[in-house]
Amino acid sequence: xxxxxxxxxxxxxxxxxxxxxxxxxxxxxxxxxxxxxxxxxxxxxxxxxxxxxxxxxxxxxxxxxxxxxxxxxxxxxxxxxxxxxxxxxxxxxxxxxxxxxxxxxxxxxxxxxxxxxxxxxxxxxxxxxxxxxxxxxxxxxxxxxxxxxxxxxxxxxxxxxxxxxxxxxxxxxxxxxxxxxxxxxxxxxxxxxxxxxxxxxxxxxxxxxxxxxxxxxxxxxxxxxxxxxxxxxxxxxxxxxxxxxxxxxxxxxxxxxxxxxxxxxxxxxxxxxxxxxxxxxxxxxxxxxxxxxxxxxxxxxxxxxxxxxxxxxxxxxxxxxxxxxxx
Numbered sequence: 001x002x003x004x005x006x007x008x009x010x011x012x013x014x015x016x017x018x019x020x021x022x023x024x025x026x027x028x029x030x031x032x033x034x035x036x037x038x039x040x041x042x043x044x045x046x047x048x049x050x051x052x053x054x055x056x057x058x059x060x061x062x063x064x065x066x067x068x069x070x071x072x073x074x075x076x077x078x079x080x081x082x083x084x085x086x087x088x089x090x091x092x093x094x095x096x097x098x099x100x101x102x103x104x105x106x107x108x109x110x111x112x113x114x115x116x117x118x119x120x121x122x123x124x125x126x127x128x129x130x131x132x133x134x135x136x137x138x139x140x141x142x143x144x145x146x147x148x149x150x151x152x153x154x155x156x157x158x159x160x161x162x163x164x165x166x167x168x169x170x171x172x173x174x175x176x177x178x179x180x181x182x183x184x185x186x187x188x189x190x191x192x193x194x195x196x197x198x199x200x201x202x203x204x205x206x207x208x209x210x211x212x213x214x215x216x217x218x219x220x221x222x223x224x225x226x227x228x229x230x231x232x233x234x235x236x237x238x239x240x241x242x243x244x245x246x247x248x249x250x251x252x253x254x255x256x257x258x259x260x261x262x263x264x265x266x267x268x269x270x271x272x273x274x275x276x277x278x279x280x281x282x283x284x285x286x287x288x289x290x291x292x293x294x295x296x297x298x299x300x301x302x303x304x305x306x307x308x309x310x311x312x313x314x315x316x317x318x319x320x321x322x323x324x325x326x327x
Contacts, residue, residue: 002235004194011144011151011239012196015136018143018241021063027146034067036120037138040110042074044128045083051126051133052087058135065139070118071128072110080128092117098317104307108221112309115211116318123210127201131247140241141204152209152237153229155195156202158246174199180260181223184267188275189227191235198226202243209233211318215309219259220266224308227270254289258302261287265306 018024028035037055041048052069059066071084071091085091094113095103111125122145126137141154177199185192192198199222213228215221229238251259268280287302312318 002191004191007191007235008194011236012242013140013144013239014242015140015143015244018139018147019136021059021065021135021139024139024143024146025063025065028065028142031146033121033146034119035065035122035124035142036114036118037066037069037124037126038111038114038118039069039071039084039089039126039128040074040107040114041071041076041080041084041128042107043076043078043080045076045078045080047131047133048080048128049083049087051128051130052084052089054133055126055135055138056088059138065142066124067120068118070114072114072117074105074107074110098315100317101309101315104217104309106218106221108215108217108224109309111221112215112217112312115207115312116315116321121207122204123207124204125202132245136243137202137246138204140243141202144239144241145204145206148239150236151239152233153205154203154239154241155197155226156200156243156246157195157197157240158200158243176256176260176263180263188271189230192226192230194235195226195238196240198222205229207322209237211312211322214311216262216266216306217309218304218306219262220306223263224266224270227267227274231274257289258287258304261302261304262306265304266308269306269308 039048039051048071055066056069060069069089071081071089073081073091073093075093075095081091081093094110097113098116114123122142124138124141130137137156141156144151144154174197177197181198182193209229213225213232216224265282268282271277272279285303285305287304288299289302291298291300
């Protein structure tokens with residue numbers, strides 16, 4: 001096990017350390033890298049317009065830190081795509097691309113296809129449902145990648161207010177992390193317990209790393225990504241940035257149950273791959289939750305299968321696009 005106190009000291013940052021965006025632009029140009037910002041979406045018409053305006057005005061128009069902003073959509077039935085396009089983002093419907101690989105739907109699917117659709121050497125992923133969106137959600141992740149040579153992947157962490165019947169509690173988000181992920185990491189991947197919010201939806205990394213790992217298409221994408229990058233490149237390649245406050249819609253306990261069900265499938269796959277343990281194969285992919293209507297109890301079933309996409313580096317169309325053999 002690594003020295004987590006040392007790692008936390010050397011690999012934990014605050015976004016205030018990277019507010020000199022002009023300096024980040026200079027570092028980017030000196031390194032000769034390009035940066036893409038991706039918003040994975042599904043019915044985010046209430047927040048996507050503001051997200052694009054905030055990022056584009058500060059990180060493209062005022063400072064040329066980000067080279068492209070794109071929305072990768074899962075099939076929204078609202079106005080997400082039209083709003084995103086009107087505000088200047090490149091827009092893609094995930095199902096229209098890499099059709100030879102078959103069609104899947106989910107956040108992880110969008111993140112995976114972003115590697116094919118976006119051009120950057122660095123890919124920044126930011127959730128599209130953030131009410132208090134700010135450029136720090138991007139430059140706070142980009143900063144360590146440009147300033148720390150060994151850092152290749154950065155996750156955000158933050159204070160997450162939790163809405164209750166009594167109002168807004170200053171903290172309380174990250175319930176799945178503390179109830180499920182941190183206990184599992186403590187038992188099987190203790191080095192990763194230093195990652196404060198392993199399930200945060202904001203992270204950035206170099207294409208050369210991201211293209212070499214598989215992507216769970218749904219709830220398990222953050223867990224799978226973190227474990228795979230750690231196993232492949234080591235903990236020192238990973239950093240985290242405090243973004244301070246993140247306000248977004250909170251999910252119900254039942255929704256968190258669905259999330260946990262998918263994450264567990266991803267976790268079992270990683271135990272099989274990396275640990276000398278007997279394989280764990282679920283007997284059922286049907287999540288059963290209890291519901292009550294007046295005094296009647298019933299079971300509600302959800303079929304949740306955490307399919308995984310092969311590393312993008314193994315996809316022929318991607319190789320042709322990004323790894324053409326030099327003559």
